[in-house]
Amino acid sequence: MNAAPLPYDPQRLAHCAGEIIVNVRELSELGWTPATSSNFSRRMDAAHIAITVSGRDKGKLTEADIMVVDLDGQPVATAQKSSAETLLHTQLYKRFPDIGCVLHTHSRVQTVASRLYAGPGHVHLEGYELLKAFTGNTTHEISVELPVLPNSQDMHTLAAQVDCLLDRQQMWGYLIDGHGLYAWGRDMPEARRHLEAFEFLLGCELDLRRLQR
Ligand SMILES: CSC[C@@H](O)[C@@H](O)C(=O)COP(=O)(O)O
Numbered sequence: 544m545n546a547a548p549l550p551y552d553p554q555r556l557a558h559c560a561g562e563i564i565v566n567v568r569e570l571s572e573l574g575w576t577p578a579t580s581s582n583f584s585r586r587m588d589a590a591h592i593a594i595t596v597s598g599r600d601k602g603k604l605t606e607a608d609i610m611v612v613d614l615d616g617q618p619v620a621t622a623q624k625s626s627a628e629t630l631l632h633t634q635l636y637k638r639f640p641d642i643g644c645v646l647h648t649h650s651r652v653q654t655v656a657s658r659l660y661a662g663p664g665h666v667h668l669e670g671y672e673l674l675k676a677f678t679g680n681t682t683h684e685i686s687v688e689l690p691v692l693p694n695s696q697d698m699h700t701l702a703a704q705v706d707c708l709l710d711r712q713q714m715w716g717y718l719i720d721g722h723g724l725y726a727w728g729r730d731m732p733e734a735r736r737h738l739e740a741f742e743f744l745l746g747c748e749l750d751l752r753r754l755q756r
């Protein structure tokens with residue numbers, strides 16, 4: 544008996560999975576995905592998202608660790624369990640049709656910064672040449688407020704907080720207190736550039752705080 548045809552293009556899944564695997568291996572080598580933390584996704588088409596399976600070692604991903612969900616986060620043609628934080632990915636894809644990639648990491652710099660700036664609720668980034676790494680910015684003479692949200696194990700609570708922020712401002716990422724960073728872009732290179740820029744700028748802010756004490 545023939546199996547039912549897949550509702551997505553398997554070659555597109557292979558392409559997206561390959562992109563996730565290669566990039567996440569590099570991020571893991573930097574120490575940004577400790578202890579199976581972090582999750583990653585890529586838009587495949589208008590209705591399907593390739594996303595990491597929950598609980599996998601992100602430094603050792605293979606194609607078997609990437610699955611497909613729909614825009615409501617429901618698994619498609621698989622019994623695997625997607626990331627516990629799937630809703631934080633799908634809310635972005637649903638809301639912004641041009642977002643193509645969402646990256647979430649737990650680096651030490653991101654985690655320490657999230658603790659230090661949870662009180663004010665944002666990290667003020669100003670005067671850095673690297674602010675031009677964020678799409679749309681053409682000068683260092685601007686400021687970017689990176690939001691810091693309270694952590695929660697309830698993804699609906701977190702997603703509601705993110706939605707409130709997205710109603711008010713254009714943004715390329717946010718921190719969650721004691722947790723890590725979400726960053727995104729239209730494709731993998733853009734999302735990765737934003738993620739690396741946040742990591743670098745947060746590292747600068749932490750160094751400045753230490754040196755100015
Ligand atoms: C291993 S602790 C980190 C998790 O609780 C979570 O924050 C995380 O980033 C990974 O969850 P996952 O379900 O593997 O996508």
Ligand SMILES: [Zn+2]
Pocket residue numbers: 580581582628647649722723
């Ligand atoms: Zn996480």
